[in-house]
Amino acid sequence: MNVLTLTARELGRLLRGRLTWLVLALTALSPAAGLTVLRFTASETMLSRCVADPALAAGVLGGLLFALLTLWDSARASKSRVEVLTDAAVSPLTAALARLAALLVTAALALVLTTLAWLPWTAYTVGAVFDGLDYLLAYGILMGLALPLCILLAGAAWQFTRRFDLSLVLVAVLAALSLTVWRGEWQLCWLNPCVWALSDDFSNFRVLRSAAYMRLTWLLGLAGVWALSWLCIRRYGKGPLGSLARSARRVYRPLLALALLLCCGWSYAAQPFIDRSNPDLTVMSFFEIPYLEGVTFVSRTAQVFPDTKAGTVSGRASFRFENTSGQEQKVAFGVNPGYTVSDVRANGVDVPFTVSAYQEYNEALLEVTIPADGEVELTMAYRGYPQESIPTMQGGKELSAEYLCLENSALSPRLMNVLPGEDGYPAAIEITLPEAMTVIPFGSSEAEIIAEHDNGTRTWRYEDNGTGGILYAGDYVREDMEAGGIHIQFYYGRKHQAVMEAVGAADAVQAVVDYCTQHYGPLSFGAGESLKLIQSRVAGGGYAADGASLLDEAGFTIANLADGAKGAAAGEVFIHELVHQWWGLGNMFDTADPSSPWSAEGLTVYTTYRIAKELYGEDYAVENYVDQWRAAVDDYYLNFYVRCPEYLDALPEAERLAISNALSGMRQYSEMPLKILKAQELVGGEEAMDEILKGLFTRELDPMYPYLTYQEFLDACGLTEEDLSLD
């Protein structure tokens, strides 16, 4: 019997069934659930909203539909007694194989139909940042691989139990576990992979690789379980165990099932993506390692060679020390847990070293014994797949020809226990990357190209001072400008170029920096004369230090730039996001209390209004900001749930949250700016308010609680909460 021929007939039979087409149609529609009720990602990037969520929803719903189809088709053959005929013609094992193959082909058809059906809408909605490869990979991995998993699971459940109801319960239990208890366990949430965000402007290989790895691990496992259940297919009138004993007589069959299960176990244990850092973040033992007596740092160099296709890094690091102790010393480094260290030599001689199994804060401890020589040059090689620490926010260590971020020990081993020399920790880093990538050291350092190679790569070099360091590189557009008395380097992803140009990003940067520096003061993290503004891959927020500030791409998505609460036009929303460099990053705010209007948004919206007023005139600013806030606040005070909050508590949680969030957003984006405007009137006008805000911005920070509070604002204005009441 030719299984392929039989599969073709099974497929033909399956495709003649109405239920099959119903399943195909519902699967093709299921991405719509990801746009509404079944959202999985936590980010607002366009690809998260329009690709990842729909694909994940299609994976969950389509998978469950195919599980149902599998069970229904299997149960029907048995219940309607067609099996009696087929079993007399061919071995039930062969028939089961053909049925599985036919279902898998049908699932592939569902994937193709769904992908094609949603392509036009997605491409149109995502707009300039749409990427066909991301789209195909996301649908293939997040949706497509869910379908065979569900088919295998349902098929195995049926073959073990021969009961539709019991099999359905088994599938439902495993699906429910994935959607609830295992939701945060990236290797266990087999139905809904831990994808918290997809980047619009840079690549997504890391997070998609991780999802694919998890899915392949489960595929191995469920294929093994299915193979085991396949051996239990009832034959010769025997029960599951009797049939197993009979079918397992061909030894390769149980061996194959066992091999699949073992491969699954190995794949689970040997995952390369996430480290095993101590989950207790209060433990910081690596920071408590005492400095060595008599050993001081002289310099370090590193040559780093990222493999942008494989997502791996190899490199060589060299450290020079002065050892005046006259003894051997054990130097400690932090290395990324995904790296293997080798070829460790001191002054050209191999020296002993160990890498700890214990990991903390995304580092393992590398300890190297250096000789008693007065001057020691320590060299080492490292290579591997950089691991991350937070399984539910993967993607930070993206490494591709479009983008990479290497932080501290992922860039080169980070020295832990040697005191700095007279020059601190001078370092020279060389990194070789595809020529389309621009290297951006995070900080005031400048990278320069020192070599161009025939294979289309370039070697960049920059100098730094520190034991670690952060490096960004990617397919960036760089715009230079003078603003606020400093030189600004503004970097953004080339995929976002059309959007950035449409909103007049460079002019906006200039306007904001000029305005805010003049009115509130320079940014504390500016390096005196220069500031890098770097658009980063979606990271859950930005950060700033030492002459550089990171702008999370999520703030500049097409959807966000159309958010009327933040600005009257896309360019003004862009201004709003830049103003957060002052209110939000330069001056931090504690996590917003949902019931309070006070957050970084109030001052940011107010400042955006002031900039718009300066750029476009008072009439424009009043019409597009103040009038809008008033209208929103009037609506807010008339809102039924604001007037009768007890009814809000009676609503289901999901609805309550949706309404609460909407009300909270209104308080922060409309009510607070109006209160600040009222405060401005009460304190004597714009200039007086600018002085107050400047004072707050440049105030002495309490390192234990560096956040700007509402009370501080009120105190600075000499007002009370009641004074700012809008009733």
Added chain:
Amino acid sequence: MQISLQELTMTYPSGKRALQGVNLELDSPSLVGLLGPNGAGKSTLMKLLVAGLLPTGGAVRVDGEPLLRRERALKARLGYLPQDFGLYDELTVTEFLDYMAALKGLQDSRAAIQSAIEEVHLEEKARAKIRTLSGGQRQRVGIAQALLGEPELLIFDEPTVGLDPEERIHFRNLFSRLAQRRLVLLSTHIIEDVQSVCSRLLVLHRGKLRFDGPPEELIRAAEGHVGTFDETGGEREEGLHITARVNTARGVACRAVAEALPPYVQPAEPTLEDAYLYLISGEGEA
């Protein structure tokens, strides 16, 4: 094809003993009728022959080799119609037969399907969805799938159930014709079906083979043990098994079998049905 059953015994896990020490030799070509009351073990015997069950004792040999060793070859040469079977309703008759032809690994399935459809007189329904067929038509589809590829061994379990008399005669003749070149095993409750066409008869009763021979031999064994009488309502003799009652102008005319006929019973010429009933009534031993 030669099938040999040696001390074949089948006891189900529930403890029910369906077959006990059955010995048989089946050679092609022949048309073998299998008779027996419900629960006699007929279906169990058929399932054992198509490798649907494994015997708990004894052996089934196909062309001299154990059945399990030749299971794949047997299935390739087998046409089987079980008593209770189902069809895929969403397929047409042709599509279903095509599906079954693929299962059987037939090379020239189109000709085989055409031939089978003609044999069972379903030409007009060839493109009809199975869900639209009547019970008799579905039964004919079942027979057609068994005929696909001209199998060497045909096993029919109650094949004429649900067919009208005309169709029954057609299929009876068809089986007879098929048996000229094949081994056909026909299990049925309808004595007429086997009487006219079977060259050999097997009677199973309580898991044991009670008779194996030509129908005439079974009839001969019943001679002198079949008679008729008019029922008067009085006490009936022990051992007298009434096989038929007919209302007549004189009252109820009865036909009965017995080891020794009572004086008021008029001896009658036995039919195959009489002979079969005489045999399984426990009074006769072939």
